[in-house]
Amino acid sequence: MSQAISIFDTTLRDGTQGEGISLSADDKLKIALKLDELGVHYIEGGNPGSNSKDIEFFQRVQKLGLSAKITAFGSTRRKHSVAEQDASLLRIAESGVQAATLVGKSWDFHVHTALGTTLEENLSMIFDSIAFLKQRGLEAIFDAEHFFDGFKHNPDYAVAVLRRAREAGADWLVMCDTNGGTMPAEISDIVSRIRSEIDAPLGIHTHNDCELAVANTLAAVAAGATQVQGTINGYGERCGNANLCSILPSLELKLGYSAIGRDRLRLLTPTARYISEIANVSMPVGQPYVGNAAFAHKGGIHVSAILKDSKTYEHIEPDLVGNKQRILVSELAGQSNVISKAQEMGLDVTSNNDNTRAIMERIKDLEHQGYQFEAADASLELLLRDAFGGLDEVFAVESFKILLEKTSHGMVTEAIVKLRVGQESVYTAAEGNGPVNALDNALRKALLPFYPRINDIHLADYKVRVLDEKDATAAKVRVLIESSDLSSSWNTVGVSGNVIEASWEALLDSIRYALLGMARLESHSGEDALRMRAGVVNH
Structure with missing residues (x-):
């Protein structure tokens, strides 16, 4: 039987410390549901003593009935104080969570420099804080901050920190590579030594400052760690945390460990992409396992x-x-x-x-x-269908015109388009926030009477790239447009020396592709229609 590894997700806490990531309480609840479906064992929701957003999360998450253990984060009591009177510890105890993660110093340099206290007082802070949580009936997870740097500098004290936490009742001792500078061989050696010296469940928490967070995590597991801490897509401070999207399949498929199970592993890619959308952070196309270009x-x-x-x-x-x-x-x-x-x-x-x-x-x-079809599958499909006789032209453009007027109220843009739909000629105009938006509005207005479902389509993204910078304002440009409807998205491309013409070309492809999908849906029913819809989503 394969060894079980406990998965501790800290996307909602450590992940939100990444630059450009900010999650509302609603966002956190949506992500928590997805993480629970994925099958992680712990979901660290935040610090109930730090802000009202996290307090709201802990209040509302209890109503979701999740299988994962919801975990609150905090630090040890303040120096020369009493744990029972520490505001942060009290808020953790009152948050309604099943487990708590406490971070404490394990590097003597940090104890003297950051905390400004003695080594013995730091040990007391750790013991008192964990003992307080255990008295309140909580599972206690101790994150030994800067453990590997501390061990390399003063191994006796780093080990003493872990022993003190265990004596207080800590259920997990987690070794943290907080600065992300430790090498895999060092991780393996140090975890092996701790495994032989301390009889307690061990965990690993690594950062990616040397692009080694995943490798270091796997090295720690091979050396005896049975809890893995990380984030979806590797979100986190500076260069990020260990990426669970790489760790989970590596554990399950490559190394023979049991983590979330192979059935739930199939949810990994949709979970990663869903969370990237909620976080409003684009996923790298080349991200291992779950990236759009991974296969x-x-x-x-x-x-x-x-x-x-x-x-x-x-x-x-x-x-x-x-x-x-x-x-x-x-x-x-x-x-x-x-x-x-x-x-x-x-x-x-x-x-x-x-x-x-x-x-x-x-x-x-x-x-x-200058065209690029790797990022414009919809335009490519239209091109291939046209070449091999699989494309019916549902409308034809006869002409379009753009009118720009500067008034006392600002710039006014109007687009006029003339189409032929079947045997009928359609001539319409619409205003917009610029020429592309006006063209988009006019095109939709012209087609809406024939294709009412076009109302469900909108532009999700619009990118312009200059291809020949040396030509300055006369340079050719490539326009990439991402469009979406209620359940799918697709990408189209246009190229021209005129940015409006390039945009119009990509826009036309977007609408044509959408109408092609609608036509295919209408020609299918029941399960066939559902399968066709799934095919559209893939683009």
């Missing part, structure tokens, strides 16, 4: 091989972590890329198809002009 293949030789057997260029099956394989089409792609992509869409394509060779040349020419 993306671009080189023609690679694609040709994985079509025969995915193990040729994939270290695990993507669906084990809830991710999916992606075939990228670009100027580096071979025929295998195009064939695979087209077959995904249900198109009848072979390597002997003249259209395959023609579309390959077309894609290479477009990318030479």
Whole structure:
């Protein structure tokens, strides 16, 4: 039977200390629900003694009935004071949590410099604080701050800190690499020594300042630690905390440990992406296991091989972590890329198809002009469907016009578009907060009578990149647009020396792709429709 590892998630506490991350009480509750579904064992919600937002979280989270243990964070009592009268400890005890994490100093340098007290008083602060929580019936987790730096500087005192916490009743002794500067071999050696000297459950808490937080965590587990602390997507102060999105599959799939279980591991990618949306922080596309490019293949030789057997260029099956394989089409792609992509869409394509060779040349020419289809799957699908006869034109643009007027009330922008929908000509105008918004509004206004569901579509993101900076204001630009509806999102691209034309091109692709999806949905019913919707979501 594989050894069980306890997973302690601190996204809601340590993760929020990362730059640019701020979560409301509602945000924290939503994330807590997702973490509980994922199967983590502890969810550290924050510090009930630090702010009203965390107090509200602890009050409301109890009504959710989560399986995970909700944990409050705090520090040991103040020097030369009484634990029973410490405001922070009292708030933890009154917060209604099942477990509490107390951080205490284990590096003598910090005791003298940061706390300004004696080594003996620090030991008393640790003992008194943990004993107080145990008397209140709480599970006590002791985070030995700067433990590895402290051990390297004064091993006897660092060990004495852990012993003192254990004597007070600490249920877990967690060794922290707070500055993130320890190497994996050092972690392994020190944890092994502590394992042999102290009979207590050990945990590991690492930071990523040397890009080693995951490696250090796994080294600690191999040396005997049975609790892992970390955050989703590695959020945290400075360079972040240990990334649970890499640790969990490595433990389960690579090292044979039992953490959340393989069934729940399939929730990892959607959980990571959901939390990134709530935190309003974009996930790196190349993030291991859960990133959008984690199982993306671009080189023609690679694609040709994985079509025969995915193990040729994939270290695990993507669906084990809830991710999916992606075939990228670009100027580096071979025929295998195009064939695979087209077959995904249900198109009848072979390597002997003249259209395959023609579309390959077309894609290479477009990318030479500045198009980038790796980040614009929807535009690519439209291009392939058009090449292989799988695209019905639902409307055609006859003309558009932009009017700009500077008034005493500010700049007024109006767009006029003329379309042909079937046999009917449509001519309409709309205002907006700039030319692209005005064009978007006019296009929707023209199509709405024919396609009412277009009301559900909106622009989620808009990016402009200058391709030839040396040409200054005459430079060609690439516009990437992300659009979404009630349950899906897709990306389109446009390129031109005129930013409005490039935006219009990406905008047209966005609407055309959405209408293509609607048409496919309407032609299916029941489970077929649901499967089709899932296919749209993947773009």
